[in-house]
Amino acid sequence: MRRPNDVGGLPGGPVSPGSHQLANWEKLITALTAVVGPFQHRITKLDEFRRSREDLDHDFYNSLTYFELWAEGFVNLLEEKGVLTRKEVETRMSEMRGRA
Numbered sequence: 001m002r003r004p005n006d007v008g009g010l011p012g013g014p015v016s017p018g019s020h021q022l023a024n025w026e027k028l029i030t031a032l033t034a035v036v037g038p039f040q041h042r043i044t045k046l047d048e049f050r051r052s053r054e055d056l057d058h059d060f061y062n063s064l065t066y067f068e069l070w071a072e073g074f075v076n077l078l079e080e081k082g083v084l085t086r087k088e089v090e091t092r093m094s095e096m097r098g099r100a
Contacts, residue, residue, distance in 0.1 A: 003054045026067040033074055036083075044077055052077040 022030075037044045053061070053073035064072060078084045 023067075025071075029067055029070050029074065033070065036074075036078070043081065043083060048077055049073060052080070 033044075033049060035041060037049060038046050050073075053069050055076070056064075056069070056072060060072075061069065075084075075086055075089050078089070079086055
């Protein structure tokens, strides 16, 4: 069975080679995964982080942007490891939105 990231040999759409300005939350998720991950505290490993994204449902996976995939996989991995629950993350996100 193909995992959602396994698109080799399948027809694809256009690819935009240009870059875009990263949103603050995209910068934040990059920093968080680095701090929690293999480069700092070693709570997560690179292969675990990749698996956590690839384990997402196919349709859900394909509906997300690159950094949304990172966020979903990261939350799932932290919950799997007993670091934080999804509810705790969602509560904190709501608090942060309220201040923005």
